Amino acid sequence: MTELLEELKKVSIELKNDAINFAQKLIQTPSISGSEKDVADLLLAEMEKLGYDQFFRDDMGNVVGIVEGTKAGPAIMYNSHMDHVSPGDPNNWEGYDPYGGTIDICKVDNQDGQQEEAECIHGRAASDVKGGEAAQIYAGGALAKLKKLGHDFKGKFIFTGVVQEEPAEMVGMIHLIDKTFKENGIDYDAMVSSEATSLKLYCGHRGRVEMLATIYGRTSHGSAPWLGINAIYKSIPLISKIKDELYPSLPTDKQLGQASLSLNIIECSPGALSIVPDKCMLSLDRRTIPGEEAQSAIKEIQELIDQLASEDEEFKADIKVKTALEKSYTGVEYEVPKVMAPWKISTDHPFVKAAANALEELGEPVKYGYWDFGTDASKTAGIDRKPTIGYSPMQEQYAHTPYDKVRTDYISRAIVGNSAIYLKVVEAGKEALKELEW
Template sequence: MKNIFEELKEIKEEFKTQVIEFAQKLIQTPSISGTEKEIADIYLSEMEKLGYDEVFRDDMGNVVGIINGTEEGPAIMYNSHMDHVSPGDVNNWEGYDPYGGKIDICLVDNQDKTVKELAECIHGRAASDVKGGAAAQIYAGAALVKLREKGFKFKGRFIFTGVVQEEPAEMVGMLHLVDKTFKEKGITYDAMVSSEASSLKLYCGHRGRVEFLATVYGRTSHGSAPWLGINAIYKSIPLINKIKDELYPSLQKDNELGQASISLNIIECSPGALSIVPDKCMLSIDRRTIPGENAEIAKEQIEKIIKELSEKDPEFKADIKVKSALEKSYTGIEYKVPKDMAPWKIGVEHSFVKAAAEALETVGQPVKYGYWDFGTDASKTAGIDRKPSIGYSPMQEQYAHTPYDKVRTDYIVKAVEGNAAIFLKVVEGNDKTFELLEW
């Protein structure tokens, strides 16, 4: 009799055509942040068709599909976001329709981005962020349903979650899902697997992100008599220089995640008329944090500079705050949320990661590790809730948000098997497998 992983390999091949067609359908369906209803309907319909035990949509528009094992055990959340960024100028897409979902053979990076190789790919917006990965996760769940139908036993609960509004980077969909929907329905989770692009590697963390608004104050006067005013733009220059020349070089580096960073990305002034000396200069600052840092620590660093400047110059006045955003879902629910995402990482020696690595080895996939440059909703599961979290996905990070957006079909099929294998291995773990993260 075949063991469960031998059977899984055959099921993966059975699903090959279906999962590729499903990924293509997702890519052909626009779902810019705040407009995810149609894609959510497709997710729900597909999970019902594939035999998920429970499928529902919450009041914010997130979708959930649950598969119960034959025995009690840990609950593993498999997470994808349903939204995507704008395709931008279609003239940059080199003949591909951003919503065409065209399949062809093209030159594409190998797993390690060392060489180009010919492979079949699906082209279009969100192919690599994250619709190729979402299709693989949903069909990994379907593989578990098939295994159960064939009499194989396994522990735990597989929970697929498709969340709204990840791209704006405030985690509103994930926060609502975990803190409200799960709580109300009595759903718990022990660990999370993200479908964000990882090139079939196990991704183990990323830096956090805080958006600050620093406001430097002055006093208006007529532009013909600037000596009568205090020009807020000029007053901001010492602050800008200290951030660039003193604060940035002093920031710490994490061995895995890289350098903490700070970047001034937008400057605006008020009143903003040519004949008026501005009395406000607003600086939008992007701060990338590493474990051990948070928004308050990063804010205090800039407040210290403001204090030093105000002590030297009585006319210098400024303050800083974390920016916020008002996000409205396609169902009409609104949240005003801070633009603050926590950093996180999980060690490759953590029992959850080791179990995932063993799973990939079992199905013949090479085990490699990586870390994201960008942020993900794992800032909630790992950064806030401290639950073991990893990324595993067929998509490749370098194509995300570009007019070269694509996903390899061979990687999608491998990810169906890999995701299901990870589930089967980690649910057999012990208490250490699900130890909360610390740093």
């Protein structure tokens, strides 16, 4: 294995410049959610160039690439999303074109959050997730080159680029695993996400449930409010209970932190100045920890509603999970609940240990972390219970900001790191692929 890792280092160095150029090209290609076709085309062309054994686009627009090992073994999925959020006001980018992909030397954080000078690529999605995407594509390319040079290794390296991760309903990932994989006879045993980790191993994040509470009143003319029931006023006791009673009582996870609840949008209907509103809608963002589900989050609000209704005969309200209609660039549509499952994997899990051993053998520091935001790993780990980690050259603090950038030295280290993690995990075999429990 040591000899194979040494050869891997050489191959990765040879691929470095092409990988950085490819990351730059990805950043220069806009791919806001629902318009990922051009990036998908780039990914497919690059996989062909790098010698992937299979590469294709599914009916939703996701892309899949496979590098077959020379021996039977586990299938490890390396996953990235192809979409990104809007760059916002270009004037906030301090001289950088959001789609310019400019490369320069600048001040940037290291793994410990301390600033130093390093070469970076600037632009929207550099840190979410095109820098990590390029590193994953080229990790597969490094394995393909090792095989071409006559080296043996087990298993199956699967790269997947999915659509529409940013809206946070996992539609691309769910379609990929539950439909595309099944139709093509593909299975996977574990997953490595390219979401930003600063070359650390990330081991989980909280889930998310978006809820809509509707409080009902009765309209009247604005000049005679006593003839109506103002739904906004009726919402105030519920808001107070959510803020002062429910939120402080939410549980905490040692690694992921406290479950949370945030009131982010208030709307009313009919929404005219001369009419007392008969509906007030509260959009609630509930972050969950392992052991909590959408149903339990709904139940908590329902209990507050029931309590208020018992105290006030005019109080009427309901609560439900919000849904969204998502349409891919190929025209596939899903109406889906706005729910993402929480998950975590122990640093003592054999999959994590194998990944850590790979990095140690490369001379890389081994550090662990957890995301504040959600990812498509909610499908692989939260629903499918497959061993999952994050490993990426990108840095979370730059995501979705006008300071979006990725270090080129981290991309280079992530190529060999991703490939080495793959080789260690498939060598460990079934022992490293135990289902997650909590």
